[in-house]
């Protein structure tokens with residue numbers, strides 16, 4: 431092999447250095463292979479600079495302030511308002527000032543080669559990288575190519591929207607100013623979290639949503655978040671469409687709604703879902719539609735229309751994989767990284783002549799994507815979810831028992847904050863008497879979630895859960911209350 435080939439041939443090529451691509455590359459290198467990662471923007475991806483980290487930094491101070499104000503003596507010690515400039519400065523630090531040198535150092539230390547530029551699949555096991563100056567490098571993989579190109583904000587076809595300079599989650603996460611009036615289109619996770627953040631930072635927020643708030647989670651959770659937003663002064667328009675958006679000469683944005691109302695704002699944030707970053711990836715020559723989500727099999731191999739791994743080509747085996755947002759299995763950083771660990775290890779196992787263990791809960795399987803997706807929504811109150819909702823369990827055909835309890839009635843919660851309002855639900859599979867879903871909504875419920883996650887992934891029988899004794903007086907006593915409500919004779 432020539433030196434040029436050595437510099438351009440790797441065991442594994444990963445397109446996209448978001449959290450998922452980084453973790454795939456790390457696992458294959460730890461498995462004794464070589465890996466190169468191709469990135470066209472910042473190493474670290476959406477999560478580090480425009481999504482998870484900066485948005486949670488925008489939310490955190492307000493959450494701490496609310497917690498203090500929920501206790502009478504602490505409330506008296508709080509004398510001022512949130513310092514928005516200090517919040518933005520801390521957010522800047524959490525976004526590493528949009529500089530990826532720290533993550534590049536991490537790649538270096540992990541033994542992963544970085545090739546900057548836009549990656550495109552141009553042949554079997556081949557990726558061509560185009561740099562900003564239009565020069566190209568052709569990279570070849572011996573084992574696999576992994577697509578980890580993530581997703582971007584999707585703009586809905588609302589009249590005038592494209593010309594109104596709308597914010598997407600990127601502009602909201604990276605803003606250096608707090609608009610006096612912010613209109614938010616979309617009541618999903620991004621819309622609800624950003625309405626929470628910006629209203630706490632001083633914006634007058636109006637949120638417009640086609641559906642109820644947070645339609646993907648239990649209705650009681652969305653309702654309590656809606657109540658929290660209204661209490662914070664957010665103007666909610668639920669079950670309503672934005673039909674037209676115009677930006678006037680004085681920079682005011684005017685939104686027309688399907689119920690005839692008009693809303694004026696300084697900025698409009700569009701938070702209506704995501705589109706995959708597969709537009710210019712060479713998918714067409716693999717028989718896939720450019721710009722489509724990638725469907726994958728249990729091994730995360732990319733599937734064609736015939737439900738078989740695409741383009742085995744001359745190598746006679748699957749070589750193209752997709753992990754993270756781009757396969758839409760669970761568009762969350764931690765689930766993408768879970769896929770990355772399984773996939774990286776499986777690629778290394780195959781390269782060493784071993785069959786991956788893809789059985790349910792096997793070492794290289796991504797069973798939790800199907801059975802135990804975890805999510806915390808950092809609104810006020812917080813929402814923590816794992817596994818199925820009542821509706822999801824019914825659709826999946828489970829015979830269930832649904833058990834609810836008032837979180838505010840738990841001693842630990844009453845102690846945590848005056849007037850604590852919240853609720854928790856567990857969904858039990860009647861046939862196996864195990865937990866298959868859990869939702870909690872209330873202040874600071876995020877840290878409750880992992881107990882439920884372990885109960886679901888461990889398939890802990892309900893009889894045994896009675897022996898998991900929650901400490902008194904903590905909010906975790908909700909577990910005992912839920913079990914008592916369910917009763918012991920099932």
Ligand SMILES: Cc1cc2nc3c(=O)[nH]c(=O)nc-3n(C[C@H](O)[C@H](O)[C@H](O)COP(=O)(O)OP(=O)(O)OC[C@H]3O[C@@H](n4cnc5c(N)ncnc54)[C@H](O)[C@@H]3O)c2cc1C
Nearest residue numbers: 446448450470475476481482549579580754755761762763
């Ligand atoms: C506002 C917001 C807040 C969020 N908050 C949370 C949260 O709190 N917790 C959570 O778990 N999830 C959160 N998410 C979701 C999370 O950001 C994603 O699930 C995660 O970033 C997906 O990681 P990824 O590596 O698949 O993709 P990405 O992070 O999108 O990374 C993909 C990378 O690929 C690069 N790329 C794309 N195409 C090419 C190409 N052709 N060539 C070279 N490089 C390319 C991109 O530049 C990017 O760096 C949030 C999302 C949003 C929008």
Ligand SMILES: NC(=O)c1ccc[n+]([C@@H]2O[C@H](COP(=O)([O-])OP(=O)(O)OC[C@H]3O[C@@H](n4cnc5c(N)ncnc54)[C@H](O)[C@@H]3O)[C@@H](O)[C@H]2O)c1
Nearest residue numbers: 586616617618619620621639640641701702703761806807
């Ligand atoms: N804390 C977290 O875990 C977190 C935070 C933010 C984002 N995320 C991830 O990012 C992804 C994207 O979030 P998102 O909020 O953009 O998407 P989403 O799918 O959660 O919500 C989109 C919302 O927009 C609504 N909508 C769609 N078209 C519309 C239109 N034309 N007009 C008005 N409303 C419309 C939908 O009904 C839905 O409620 C999510 O899948 C989520 O997993 C996670």
